[in-house]
Amino acid sequence: MKDTQNLEDRLKSITQPNDSNDFTKRNDNTNSPKPRLRVVDAIVVIIGVVVGAGIFRTSSIVAANTGSSELFLGVWVLGGVISLIGAMCYAELSTAFPNTGGDYHFLHRAFGRRFAFLFAWARMSIIQTGSIALLAFIVGDYMSELYSVGAFSSSIYAALVVIGLTFVNVIGVHVGTGAQKLFVCLQFIGLLVLVIAGFLFVPENSVDTTAEPASSGITPAIGGAMVMVLLTFGGWNEAGYISAEMRGGSKKMALVMIASILIITAIYILINLAYLNVLGIEGLASSEAVGVETMRVVMGDTGVFFIGLLVILAALTSTNATIFTGARTNHALGRDFPIFSFMRTWKSETSTPVNALLVQGAIAILLIIVGSFARSGFESMVDFTAPIFWFFILCTGLSLFVLRYKEPHAVRPFKVPLYPVLPIIFCLTSLYLLYSSLMFAGSGAWLGVAVLLLGMVFFFFIPKLKQKV
Numbered sequence: 001m002k003d004t005q006n007l008e009d010r011l012k013s014i015t016q017p018n019d020s021n022d023f024t025k026r027n028d029n030t031n032s033p034k035p036r037l038r039v040v041d042a043i044v045v046i047i048g049v050v051v052g053a054g055i056f057r058t059s060s061i062v063a064a065n066t067g068s069s070e071l072f073l074g075v076w077v078l079g080g081v082i083s084l085i086g087a088m089c090y091a092e093l094s095t096a097f098p099n100t101g102g103d104y105h106f107l108h109r110a111f112g113r114r115f116a117f118l119f120a121w122a123r124m125s126i127i128q129t130g131s132i133a134l135l136a137f138i139v140g141d142y143m144s145e146l147y148s149v150g151a152f153s154s155s156i157y158a159a160l161v162v163i164g165l166t167f168v169n170v171i172g173v174h175v176g177t178g179a180q181k182l183f184v185c186l187q188f189i190g191l192l193v194l195v196i197a198g199f200l201f202v203p204e205n206s207v208d209t210t211a212e213p214a215s216s217g218i219t220p221a222i223g224g225a226m227v228m229v230l231l232t233f234g235g236w237n238e239a240g241y242i243s244a245e246m247r248g249g250s251k252k253m254a255l256v257m258i259a260s261i262l263i264i265t266a267i268y269i270l271i272n273l274a275y276l277n278v279l280g281i282e283g284l285a286s287s288e289a290v291g292v293e294t295m296r297v298v299m300g301d302t303g304v305f306f307i308g309l310l311v312i313l314a315a316l317t318s319t320n321a322t323i324f325t326g327a328r329t330n331h332a333l334g335r336d337f338p339i340f341s342f343m344r345t346w347k348s349e350t351s352t353p354v355n356a357l358l359v360q361g362a363i364a365i366l367l368i369i370v371g372s373f374a375r376s377g378f379e380s381m382v383d384f385t386a387p388i389f390w391f392f393i394l395c396t397g398l399s400l401f402v403l404r405y406k407e408p409h410a411v412r413p414f415k416v417p418l419y420p421v422l423p424i425i426f427c428l429t430s431l432y433l434l435y436s437s438l439m440f441a442g443s444g445a446w447l448g449v450a451v452l453l454l455g456m457v458f459f460f461f462i463p464k465l466k467q468k469v
Contacts, residue, residue: 037247039247039256041181042256042260043256043259043260044180044184045180045325046235046264046321048320048321049236049318049321050234050235050236051264051314051317052135053135053315054231054232055271057290058228058231059272059275060284060286060290062229063285064285065224066222067285069281072272073272075229076268076269079226079233080262080265080268083233083261083264084265085422085423086397086429086430087258087261088414089396089423089426090239091258091414092254092400092416094254094257095254096410096411097403100242100245100332101120102328103119103237103329104120108336109407110398110399110402110403111402113336115395117337121333123326124329124359127392129360130367130381130384131381131385131389132162132319132323133162133371134381135318135319135322136162137155137158138311138315139316142308142312143157145308152372154372162364163361163365165320166360183317187313187314190306191310194274194291194307197294197295197303198274198275227432230433231433233264235318235321236257236260236264239260275294278294278297279294292308323361327352327353327360328356330353330356330357331343331346334355342355343356383448385448387434387448388448389437390434393430393433394434397430
């Protein structure tokens with residue numbers, strides 16, 4: 001009898017790919033996401049997540065680790081290619097198994113509910129909330145330079161950003177995506193000004209762009225350059241969390257993810273060409289604030305003020321998009337585990353997981369408070385989130401192989417080309433970034449690991465977490 005029941009459950013999981021568990025109320029329309037997002041909405045969200053303040057911080061590190069204009073641009077192109085491979089892997093998973101839980105749903109189907117819970121715990125307590133906190137810290141750092149409000153100025157501004165944008169997303173999906181479109185539009189205008197200024201308005205006394213630093217010791221550091229490039233490209237995987245909300249079905253997710261990566265790669269290459277045109281590879285490599293120095297050369301103090309506002313806008317754009325997608329996993333966690341059922345509430349008239357958004361905001365503010373006592377709130381949050389993020393990205397890549405084996409008959413509107421070569425490349429890249437984030441990060445990385453282990457204890461020893469069958 002038990003074997004028969006397992007077979008029935010197995011067949012049900014194959015024929016009903018949109019459901020991640022057997023105890024969810026399948027016809028509960030008030031707790032289910034509706035297809036409200038257009039292709040352009042989804043692309044705007046993904047671009048907003050990825051193209052944040054990182055491009056104003058990492059380019060100088062990449063330049064220092066490459067040493068020539070050709071290698072510098074080459075690693076950015078390579079980063080786009082690797083991200084595109086990863087996006088195609090996620091496109092297959094998202095189109096075959098669309099669900100508001102995203103990675104959580106893929107891991108649930110591939111590795112079981114225990115591992116899925118561990119991911120949802122990590123995303124709620126480390127990955128997404130840590131990302132929200134570090135992005136808010138960027139806004140706080142720059143706002144404090146414009147107008148300080150005391151010793152904890154950066155943290156105060158960061159907390160206000162989280163509160164404000166959480167409220168915007170609670171109001172409704174149209175308000176959240178509308179704010180995102182406004183942020184991205186303003187950000188694109190700012191980036192366009194930066195690129196045009198870099199290409200067309202370079203003063204005669206700018207840094208010699210033909211100068212190249214000594215080449216000794218450069219080649220072995222290309223791996224370090226790739227780490228920073230791929231970190232700057234990070235965030236495109238958030239598309240998986242909105243796959244169930246796409247108008248016209250999840251099959252459009254392949255278009256969303258591929259188009260987003262191509263646009264993001266083009267943006268990064270144009271920005272870096274502008275940096276090179278103004279500062280040259282040597283000036284770029286020695287810069288600690290590449291965007292600020294570029295605009296100072298071109299436009300003086302006015303340019304410095306402009307770039308400060310642009311960085312704030314970029315960070316706000318990414319923060320809003322991260323809040324929007326992050327709450328979707330909390331909703332899935334509440335849907336699947338009774339002890340967290342308060343987070344499963346989905347307000348149908350606004351198409352928002354209200355309680356999940358509020359919980360996410362509260363945890364992010366808690367992390368901001370913790371980060372206030374670190375040397376740098378931003379760096380402490382990067383160390384805290386990076387290893388856990390890359391661990392689960394690797395596991396999601398592996399889930400593609402597992403689900404091809406476990407559910408070979410599932411309908412796959414999009415399949416990764418050159419399988420299994422491209423998914424293997426993606427998994428190896430993720431493994432390398434996991435190793436790097438553990439070896440070169442500070443103590444915050446191990447704090448993130450400790451919180452992850454706490455989730456394991458939480459799952460195995462609290463009886464209420466057991467599935468109700």
